[in-house]
Amino acid sequence: MEILKVAQLYAVPAIILIILLYAFFKNTATFDAFLEGAKEGMDVSIGILPPLIGLFTAITVLRASGAMDVIIMLLKPVSTLLGIPPELVPLAVLRPISGSASLAFVSQVMKQYGPDSLIGVTASTMMGSTETIFYTLTVYFGSVGIKKPGYTLVAALFADAAGVIASVFICRFLFS
Numbered sequence: 238m239e240i241l242k243v244a245q246l247y248a249v250p251a252i253i254l255i256i257l258l259y260a261f262f263k264n265t266a267t268f269d270a271f272l273e274g275a276k277e278g279m280d281v282s283i284g285i286l287p288p289l290i291g292l293f294t295a296i297t298v299l300r301a302s303g304a305m306d307v308i309i310m311l312l313k314p315v316s317t318l319l320g321i322p323p324e325l326v327p328l329a330v331l332r333p334i335s336g337s338a339s340l341a342f343v344s345q346v347m348k349q350y351g352p353d354s355l356i357g358v359t360a361s362t363m364m365g366s367t368e369t370i371f372y373t374l375t376v377y378f379g380s381v382g383i384k385k386p387g388y389t390l391v392a393a394l395f396a397d398a399a400g401v402i403a404s405v406f407i408c409r410f411l412f413s
């Protein structure tokens with residue numbers, strides 16, 4: 238146990254030292270390389286800002302207009318057919334769109350049903366098995382300038398649906 242504490246204490250300084258030693262032996266101007274990397278990071282941050290603002294605006298419009306509620310209502314028959322608990326349909330819809338909204342929803346589920354309930358365990362598993370697709374595509378594709386994410390979006394939505402369905406079936410199998 239003592240070795241673990243020492244490793245935790247010295248891991249980051251050791252990594253920094255290794256990087257500096259490597260740069261020294263490769264005859265690299267370490268500070269100049271650091272500044273160049275920081276400048277590239279700022280350029281990426283500025284480049285992804287417009288798509289992020291657009292995404293957050295779209296999320297706000299969806300929630301405020303009631304369109305999210307309509308989508309959830311339309312998906313309930315399909316979710317019932319697949320065995321997805323109706324309490325978790327909003328999470329399945331929110332998760333690809335907004336990480337913070339889905340986290341707030343899971344928090345409400347935990348308060349209402351408890352973390353050890355089948356609904357609570359399934360919600361937690363669903364959070365870990367799915368991704369905030371639209372945010373991820375916006376950040377990564379926006380940073381490299383990809384304008385048409387069509388095939389990636391379709392594949393990601395299928396993967397997300399598989400994560401939702403697998404979460405429900407596995408939790409029902411293991412915890413019922």
